[in-house]
Amino acid sequence: MFPGMGGRGINPKQLEKQMKALGxxxxxxxxxxxxxxxxxxxxxxxxxxxxxxxxxxxxxxxxxxxxxxxxxLEKEIPEEDITLVATQTNVSRDVAKQALKESKGDLAEAIMKLSENK
Structure with a gap:
């Protein structure tokens, strides 16, 4: 309730008029x-x-x-990280990117995982 309204509902027209007066x-x-x-x-x-x-x-x-x-939101994986993992593990960029996604961007974990699978 607004003060001075005496417990009654607010008249939308009056409220609009008061708001216009206030800019x-x-x-x-x-x-x-x-x-x-x-x-x-x-x-x-x-x-x-x-x-x-x-x-x-x-x-x-x-x-x-x-x-x-x-x-x-899916975390964006920097291109440099994909290149690094692909180069270090001698796998394709797609495989490197997937490993980085699975490791939530952790470079060391992605490289270790791909190196173990060889």
């Missing part, structure tokens, strides 16, 4: 298909997102409502 505009973004928040280790995906923008005197704030789905 605050709210706009809904129509036809949003998907919103993705990507961090270093995961993606948070909203397929049913409703997004609105609150513009308060030039400062824009985005509000997101929806059901999140988290996905782990």
């Amino acid at each position: 605050i505009d709210i706009e809904e973004i129509e036809d949003v298909k998907e919103v993705i928040i990507r961090t270093g280790s995961k993606e948070i995906v909203f397929k049913d997102a409703q997004v609105s923008i609150m513009n308060a005197r030039g400062m824009k704030t985005y509000q997101l409502v929806g059901t999140p789905e988290e996905r782990a």
Whole structure:
């Protein structure tokens, strides 16, 4: 409840009028298909997102409502690491890359694993 409302529900028209008086505009973004928040280790995906923008005197704030789905991101393996493992173990780049994926990027573990299999 907002102070001064006397326990009654908020009249949307009054609220909109008060916000306009304060220089605050709210706009809904129509036809949003998907919103993705990507961090270093995961993606948070909203397929049913409703997004609105609150513009308060030039400062824009985005509000997101929806059901999140988290996905782990596959770690990128540097080309230099693939080349090093392939050279050290005398295997193809594809085999070296797979070994690095399985060892979560650990060069020594990938090289040892491939060297043991020979």
